[in-house]
Amino acid sequence: MDNKPPFTYPALYDFPPFFTKQPNSQTWQSQLSNWVKLLLAYCKHNRIWILSPDGTPLTATSNDDDSDNEEFVPSTESIFNNEKIQRSIKPDMSLEILNTMVSQGKAKWKDPKNHKMGIYIYWYSLEAWADMIYDWIENTGQQNSVLTIYEIRKGELGHNQEFHNMDMDMFISVLELMVKKGQAQLIRDEDGSIAGIKVV
Amino acid sequence: MYYNSKYFKKAELSSSGRPVQLGETDILIQDGVGLYQGNYKLITHQDGRVYLSDKRLVYVHNSHITKPGESPNLALDLLDVDSIEYYAGFLKSSPKITLHMNKLKSHVTNVILQDVSWACPICYFANELPKAQVGKIVSAPGNASNFPKCRTCGVPAPAELILRLIETSVSKPHESHTVTGKGFQCDKCTFLNHPSMTNCEMCGHLLKEHPGVEDQGVNLQIEESTDFDEFTIKISFHKSGSKIFFDKLESAVEMAKWNKLTESDRINRGVINDEPPSVPQLGIHGLQAVTMKKNLESSNLLNDSIQDLENLMSKAKQLIGLSETYQSLLMSSRSQTSKIDDNLKILKESKTTIKILDSIITTNEISQAQKDKSKSNYLWSLRKPSVTDVNRSGYSELYIDELARQIYEFIMNENLLDRSSVVSMYELYSMYNTARGLSLVSPLELYDAVKKFETLRFNVRMFEIPLVSVNLSDLTSLSPAKKTESRNDGKMYVISRSDFSSSSTANRLLEIINTLDGVSVLGLQNHPGLSMNFMILSSMVTQLCMDGKVCVDIRLEGAFFYKNEILEFEWD
Numbered sequence: 151m152d153n154k155p156p157f158t159y160p161a162l163y164d165f166p167p168f169f170t171k172q173p174n175s176q177t178w179q180s181q182l183s184n185w186v187k188l189l190l191a192y193c194k195h196n197r198i199w200i201l202s203p204d205g206t207p208l209t210a211t212s213n214d215d216d217s218d219n220e221e222f223v224p225s226t227e228s229i230f231n232n233e234k235i236q237r238s239i240k241p242d243m244s245l246e247i248l249n250t251m252v253s254q255g256k257a258k259w260k261d262p263k264n265h266k267m268g269i270y271i272y273w274y275s276l277e278a279w280a281d282m283i284y285d286w287i288e289n290t291g292q293q294n295s296v297l298t299i300y301e302i303r304k305g306e307l308g309h310n311q312e313f314h315n316m317d318m319d320m321f322i323s324v325l326e327l328m329v330k331k332g333q334a335q336l337i338r339d340e341d342g343s344i345a346g347i348k349v350v
Numbered sequence: 351m352y353y354n355s356k357y358f359k360k361a362e363l364s365s366s367g368r369p370v371q372l373g374e375t376d377i378l379i380q381d382g383v384g385l386y387q388g389n390y391k392l393i394t395h396q397d398g399r400v401y402l403s404d405k406r407l408v409y410v411h412n413s414h415i416t417k418p419g420e421s422p423n424l425a426l427d428l429l430d431v432d433s434i435e436y437y438a439g440f441l442k443s444s445p446k447i448t449l450h451m452n453k454l455k456s457h458v459t460n461v462i463l464q465d466v467s468w469a470c471p472i473c474y475f476a477n478e479l480p481k482a483q484v485g486k487i488v489s490a491p492g493n494a495s496n497f498p499k500c501r502t503c504g505v506p507a508p509a510e511l512i513l514r515l516i517e518t519s520v521s522k523p524h525e526s527h528t529v530t531g532k533g534f535q536c537d538k539c540t541f542l543n544h545p546s547m548t549n550c551e552m553c554g555h556l557l558k559e560h561p562g563v564e565d566q567g568v569n570l571q572i573e574e575s576t577d578f579d580e581f582t583i584k585i586s587f588h589k590s591g592s593k594i595f596f597d598k599l600e601s602a603v604e605m606a607k608w609n610k611l612t613e614s615d616r617i618n619r620g621v622i623n624d625e626p627p628s629v630p631q632l633g634i635h636g637l638q639a640v641t642m643k644k645n646l647e648s649s650n651l652l653n654d655s656i657q658d659l660e661n662l663m664s665k666a667k668q669l670i671g672l673s674e675t676y677q678s679l680l681m682s683s684r685s686q687t688s689k690i691d692d693n694l695k696i697l698k699e700s701k702t703t704i705k706i707l708d709s710i711i712t713t714n715e716i717s718q719a720q721k722d723k724s725k726s727n728y729l730w731s732l733r734k735p736s737v738t739d740v741n742r743s744g745y746s747e748l749y750i751d752e753l754a755r756q757i758y759e760f761i762m763n764e765n766l767l768d769r770s771s772v773v774s775m776y777e778l779y780s781m782y783n784t785a786r787g788l789s790l791v792s793p794l795e796l797y798d799a800v801k802k803f804e805t806l807r808f809n810v811r812m813f814e815i816p817l818v819s820v821n822l823s824d825l826t827s828l829s830p831a832k833k834t835e836s837r838n839d840g841k842m843y844v845i846s847r848s849d850f851s852s853s854s855t856a857n858r859l860l861e862i863i864n865t866l867d868g869v870s871v872l873g874l875q876n877h878p879g880l881s882m883n884f885m886i887l888s889s890m891v892t893q894l895c896m897d898g899k900v901c902v903d904i905r906l907e908g909a910f911f912y913k914n915e916i917l918e919f920e921w922d
Contacts (some may be wrong), residue, residue: 170903170904172916178399180917
């Protein structure tokens with residue numbers, strides 16, 4: 151993953167008015183949807199799970215049990231700032247974009263009351279993630295066996311999967327969705343935290 | 351019934367519907383006027399306004415008829431008026447002014463009298479016969495006492511010789527305008543216009559009427575009658591103001607006659623002729639006296655010309671001196687010495703030249719200002735509020751109409767609309783009042799007058815342009831709901847040609863923006879063909895932006911406008 155080609159920005163990214171909120175509502179809607187697409191593509195390409203409100207990627211948070219995040223060095227570059235044409239989005243505009251994503255179910259504030267904690271960017275929807283994990287387990291013949299969370303997220307077998315190294319909190323929400331759909335059972339240890347799952 | 355009147359001439363109108371002024375000043379204008387020939391109405395001339403100038407009386411239709419050949423606007427020479435009478439009106443009949451015309455005119459129409467010189471058949475002395483005497487002979491050819499005698503030998507001139515001379519001098523054809531082919535050639539730009547045009551299609555310059563028509567009088571339609579009085583013309587006043595008009599007309603007629611006399615030097619001439627000459631006019635003495643007088647005249651003339659020449663020479667010397675200093679400067683430009691000295695010299699010289707130029711310009715300006723002043727003076731007299739038709743600004747309809755015509759002429763003469771396609775009312779107001787200098791118009795008057803442009807069918811009109819006075823940088827940071835609330839739907843009044851529409855201008859603006867890669871309003875203003883008021887331009891661009899036709903980029907330097915690439919962008 152280290153020698154991945156850099157993200158290719160769309161031509162619109164170099165268009166100065168793209169960084170100013172357009173007064174015409176139709177243009178603004180188009181601008182907004184292009185920003186949403188850009189953010190999703192950018193995060194997917196760079197495997198960014200959490201974005202700070204100012205557009206820089208955030209690392210896995212402290213409650214992650216394995217903060218030995220070896221591959222990911224957070225860059226300070228913000229998607230909302232285009233150095234090449236010297237333009238950046240004003241905070242209120244970026245907030246509007248992120249809120250739009252939340253309302254569309256493409257993102258979720260980690261803490262709605264404290265935006266600084268960051269925002270999950272769902273470049274696949276939770277449903278899609280759940281299906282993807284389910285398919286993978288099915289394809290690799292691991293049904294009805296108990297898997298630890300670590301095995302799925304960091305295991306050798308899932309190394310090439312897109313959900314590899316997924317953010318912990320996000321991963322748990324995916325698992326919870328699977329349970330709800332009846333695809334999996336959670337196995338908790340004595341203090342209530344999730345120890346593993348069993349896909350049925 | 352049609353008849354041909356010798357007194358009325360076709361009056362040419364400027365494009366604003368005012369009579370073209372031929373070196374005259376307007377004194378008064380009166381609305382609601384009808385014309386009578388004798389006791390009968392001129393059918394087509396019953397609703398118009400009359401302009402009284404110091405030379406003419408001009409009737410102009412109120413309905414602004416522009417078709418050629420169809421009941422022309424009429425002008426009456428004040429010099430043809432013999433006497434005038436006032437009738438105050440009774441019950442249903444309106445007040446009238448009766449003009450008794452000069453009877454002489456109908457016999458010797460349009461004869462331009464000239465001095466005639468005749469050679470004495472006895473001594474071959476070249477005698478001069480002054481204009482006044484020619485007139486006398488023409489009016490009464492039978493009276494032998496009118497015929498001159500030779501100034502040297504005293505032999506009376508043979509009558510048939512004099513009459514023949516007068517005839518040839520009078521019947522000299524009038525120099526005509528260039529009329530080639532089917533069209534009228536414009537004096538200004540030489541474009542050949544269709545005969546029905548009143549103004550040049552290319553430059554808007556007023557076209558002279560067909561010269562052939564000028565002298566023939568006009569055919570007028572009169573109420574059915576056989577015995578109308580050719581020499582009486584009546585002006586009927588359907589509205590008030592007849593008394594004032596009568597007073598002004600009376601003095602104007604007198605002044606016109608007086609001016610005519612002074613112009614043709616007849617007053618002084620009369621004085622000289624009346625004095626009995628101390629030197630006998632006959633024989634050798636007479637010859638001597640004539641030569642002496644001639645010598646004196648020519649020496650006077652020479653003196654004058656020598657003085658002029660001297661003035662010219664001194665000017666020329668100054669110029670030569672100036673050019674020499676320039677030359678020396680050019681020569682010594684390589685050697686730096688004495689350069690400052692030269693510069694100082696040149697500065698000094700230039701100063702005097704500039705002074706001369708300055709004085710020329712000021713005199714020019716003064717004469718211009720005087721003209722404007724006289725124009726506005728008579729307009730001022732109309733300003734009195736009338737009870738019947740009060741406008742928004744409280745002035746009579748007639749005043750506003752006339753003001754509108756003047757403003758229109760002002761716009762045309764100053765070529766305001768050539769420099770920029772749109773002129774705001776603010777600009778027009780300040781420019782017009784600056785030109786007037788004195789007795790300024792109020793904004794309301796101007797507004798009323800400009801609003802009249804449409805009803806007067808000028809090709810210039812007032813438009814309302816919605817003024818988007820929202821700050822774009824505010825707008826872009828507001829939520830859409832708030833945005834609509836804060837929109838200020840102000841209006842701005844602008845003057846432009848009738849074919850102007852804000853949408854077509856906006857389209858052109860859009861085209862220009864689309865070809866450029868980011869442009870500010872200032873940049874647009876510098877673009878050729880878009881030179882218009884900054885406020886209007888910025889308002890239009892903002893409107894385009896609000897409509898989503900263009901995109902805006904707010905930088906530190908301000909707002910820059912781009913082609914809307916966001917809306918049509920396709921993600922690949």
